[in-house]
Amino acid sequence: MKSVDLTISAEKAVSILSKLDVDFYDVVASYSRSISISVYGRGIREASSRVDVGLGVRVFKNRSLGVAYTQSLEDDDVEAAVKRAVGYARVAQPDPYFKGMPGPSTAPEVQGLCDKKIIDLTLEEASLIPRSMIDACESVRRGGTYSGGFSAGHSKACLITSTGVHIDVEKTLVSAYIQPVYRDGSDVGSSYEFDYGISLSDIDPYWIGSRAAQKAVEQFGSKKVRGETLPLILLPESSGSIFSSLLSAASGEQAAKGRTFASKLLGKKIAPEDLEIVDDGTIPGAVASSTYDGEGVPRRPVRVVEGGTMLTFLHNSYSAGIMNVESTGHATRGGYGTYVGAGPSNIRVRPGEGTLDEMIHETGRGILVVNASFSPNMVSGEFSTTIDEGFLIENGERKHPVKNLMAGGHILDILRNIDLISKEGRLFGKGHFFPAVRIREVKLSGE
């Protein structure tokens, strides 16, 4: 399968399209191969592999969009997909916001996005990683049941547009995850841990397993607590959901068309002075990096929040056209079968001054949130969420784990109420960086 030539397939479609009466088009052809080892129950359950090829076509005629995709690179299937896309573009109606597709650009290549060792990784070699995660869990506590696994993928894609863009990309991705469950009578201790990256050296399966098991054991003896208004300390795994939600709400046409809670935040102070968020898709070796975005526009670092003020949205060419600005290089393509969207790449939140321990110590009574998603209603910005994993803090010390506890509020109140940002944090996929944060007060619903 290494011999699949995506350029030939994409050019086949381009050759047909160039003879038809259309205004703009792009063609993406892609190939991917992945292997995975799943963990289920007491041990390793299944080894699997997948080979996927496909081609997607977008056609604009009179600013009207037709899309077609096929899971085949055979000549007849490619031609049929082109015809379907063209036919649909003729039926669709003009989009008043569409202003065209970006032309070609050059940018320095972002290094370290493809590890050739992953391409040749065998299932036997791959199976050692979940084995190591299980062994690490068992070293903390024996007798658990598990779900999780390891996967490694290699993908290539070729994008050609009617405006002269022709880019080829190649990438590898590895990810590992394990969720141990321990039982002691009717009491349950459960948690999970994960990591992902470009290379095997980016993940440490033994660390993943032992941390998952330690967190799981700490969940024994969880108790309900009463509902009250308290400070929350969010560990990076949870604080990331706030920052990711904010940047997603500030992305693309949804933001530009006024459909999200972030639509009216440009130029406004949304958080304390020390909050800074940069989106940077050019970090070497980071999972969310690439030389070009999904439309062939070069990636670049973008300061989204500085001094607590929102400076910009993250744009693809369509949303940039709505606001009469330049694309920020944030076009996303989920694959050959999806529309072009926009969204963040590597989100980096600037670390603060204090340590997490100091943060806990300075909290008389509060909740330490290990795992919860603070993703709000993207339209209204309001949220109501369960604290899936957390601890009560009393007199500056971590006490027992909590259960059946909910937090509610508005995401903008959460941002405004950030009163401490830790200097340590967690790097995800070698790109995202999230510190722990303390929220001054959040309304909690409990017993």
Next chain:
Amino acid sequence: MRELLEFVVERGVDGGASFCEARYFEERANSVSVENGVARALSSGILRGIGVRVIVNGRWGFASTNLLSKEGAKRALRDAVSGAKSITAHVSEEAKVFEAKPSTDTVVHDVKMKPEDISPEEKVKRILEIERDARTFSDRVKDTLVTYRDVITRIIVCNSFRTLVEEVTPRTIISCRVIAKEGDNMQEGYESIGNVAGYELVEGVEPENFSIKAARKAVSLLGANAPPRGMFSVVVDSKVGGLFIHEAIGHNSEGDHVFSGQSIIADKIGQKIASEHVTIIDDPTRQGYGHFIYDHEGTRAKPHIIIKDGVLVGFLHSLESAAKLGGVPEGSARAQSHHHPPIVRMSNTFLAPGDMTAEEIFEDVDYGVYLSGSQYGYVECQKGQFTCKVEEAWLIEKGELTEHLRDVAVSGLTLEALKNISAVGRDLRIGMPGMCGKSGQGMYVDAGAPHFRIDGLVVGGRR
């Protein structure tokens, strides 16, 4: 294609597989998006390929490809076999499957109006009409999106039990999302209708119960308040009830969660785990978005009773979970595509009707919350803790609906909540078509319930 699948299975068995399954998957989809009066995009896609699954040396191997040549299929089989062999050395539970009787059948679901017989122009015209009703409902409606999708799925399952079944299933779904604004206040209303059906589903859409309903909801939510917080008696409608049943108990009853130690009800068969008002059924044979005749292991589907009068009586099974738990597979294994192995899935899951009217259920609530319309939910099976996000709610005061509430979620512990169901209505409705996510796979499901009451759920409020 059948010959190719039979060739793969025969070769797999000859090569030492104690079980071999080859499955063809094809999905042809068309969609139309109408946004603020403009049919902005039409899309068409074809997915197809083969998934091969084997047990070799007591281990599972799976491989998939969308290269449909004999060489491509042989390569997939080779990868699946070598996959199983690659993990043989590791300590694990032995893979096994229920010794199923072979099935041979072809099922084509008939529809009144085949979507492929309707021109794209006609589809656009109709969807524009439906969208216009939402857009013109109020001057506070500022943004509308109606999306239509028809999809025909063709699946052929061939395995070493000599099963060879083919099922062709058309599904049609239409959804409407409306955003209403008033100053900085922005709220959303959503409705969807979907079923194993053809274009007649779209022809039958009544705007009053669909696009106008979504618009009315968005506008009405502008005047709604933040919910109170704490533990309340709640009454749920068919959609919140369906979501609760799906999340709180449905996932916990999936056989793979049970045999892998992830389910909180694994050791509770025959025990009373819910109030006597509770009977919960998963029924793929019933019309609904999750309807099918054969599952993706080739097992003929039957209705499954999970809880009867409060007692846990059964789990949902694949060939594997039935073998491991001593059950009988009745058609609960499905896969998102050829790239995914079949896993245990719900279909159309619902709480069976009781004998009360909705009015009687409300009457007994002195102070509580009425939850209506579902957004999404999730469950941590191993802990038995679930969360359901709700579209809108009302306070119940002395049996009457009073204050309108928005952005409400509820959380609970499965085994507590099931025992706290104190009243069940007779007005069962199943109609919340959607995709359920599990183990990286999305699957067509439906759910529903009559109105029912739970005495004591945590409402995540903001005041």
